Amino acid sequence: MDLITVNDVSKTYGEKESQVHALNRITLQIKKNDFVALLGPSGSGKSTLLNVISGLERADAGEIYFAKENITRYKDKQLVQFRRQYTGYIFQQYHLIPNLTVQENIEIGKYLNADSLDLDEITKELNIQHLKKRFPYELSGGQQQRVAIARALIKKPEILFCDEATGALDEENGKQVLSYLQHLQRKYGLTIVFVTHHVGIAKMARHIIKLNSGRLVDQIMNDQPLTAEEISWG
Numbered sequence: 349m350d351l352i353t354v355n356d357v358s359k360t361y362g363e364k365e366s367q368v369h370a371l372n373r374i375t376l377q378i379k380k381n382d383f384v385a386l387l388g389p390s391g392s393g394k395s396t397l398l399n400v401i402s403g404l405e406r407a408d409a410g411e412i413y414f415a416k417e418n419i420t421r422y423k424d425k426q427l428v429q430f431r432r433q434y435t436g437y438i439f440q441q442y443h444l445i446p447n448l449t450v451q452e453n454i455e456i457g458k459y460l461n462a463d464s465l466d467l468d469e470i471t472k473e474l475n476i477q478h479l480k481k482r483f484p485y486e487l488s489g490g491q492q493q494r495v496a497i498a499r500a501l502i503k504k505p506e507i508l509f510c511d512e513a514t515g516a517l518d519e520e521n522g523k524q525v526l527s528y529l530q531h532l533q534r535k536y537g538l539t540i541v542f543v544t545h546h547v548g549i550a551k552m553a554r555h556i557i558k559l560n561s562g563r564l565v566d567q568i569m570n571d572q573p574l575t576a577e578e579i580s581w582g
């Protein structure tokens with residue numbers, strides 16, 4: 349089943365000579381429970397595509413469907429509700445709240461959905477249960493990102509969007525975070541869409557979407573996704 353359908357979507361920033369076609373007539377489908385990579389060089393439109401399909405930004409033209417719902421027709425309030433109910437986000441810089449403990453940071457996600465996961469379950473899954481009383485500055489980058497994953501997943505989103513989630517991490521921490529994402533995707537039947545400029549990381553995905561200069565230039569259905577341990581980092 350297609351969870352996301354993108355029909356002829358474009359987005360332009362700026363005006364006249366400074367105009368940038370960040371997305372140029374993109375059409376694609378994302379299947380439910382899939383692990384999808386948006387791959388391309390810097391400036392190719394990966395983050396813009398992630399932001400428009402997740403309802404963080406609006407496209408200028410075209411349509412985006414979430415299941416059968418045309419989210420491009422949503423008013424702002426409906427978009428906020430859509431994001432709360434169905435989507436989780438992880439960013440390169442973690443975005444934890446510095447003066448809240450790990451547990452409090454994760455609980456922010458919990459309040460967004462009455463039917464949430466148990467705090468102990470998700471912290472055990474991510475091996476951060478022993479860090480619940482600490483503050484973000486007392487954690488390594490990899491630990492902070494695992495807290496951000498717990499915060500995003502505790503409300504049981506249908507789809508998790510990751511923008512260069514391992515971009516600030518070294519190989520060991522980065523692979524550990526990717527390995528958790530792959531495990532959680534399988535365990536909870538999540539759909540994950542992740543942005544990367546890293547060809548090695550993209551090989552963990554089953555569906556690889558390649559972008560260049562705002563255009564979709566190739567799509568690969570990867571029958572043998574690699575594990576985090578198998579990918580080459582350099």
Ligand SMILES: Nc1ncnc2c1ncn2[C@@H]1O[C@H](COP(=O)(O)OP(=O)(O)OP(=O)(O)O)[C@@H](O)[C@H]1O
Nearest residue numbers: 361362368370389390391392393394395396397545
């Ligand atoms: N808010 C904005 N205002 C103006 N131009 C923008 C804005 N956001 C993105 N762009 C431009 O749109 C194009 C696509 O940007 P985008 O961030 O989507 O690319 P990306 O592939 O994610 O790049 P990176 O890997 O460097 O993050 C770039 O040329 C960028 O400069």
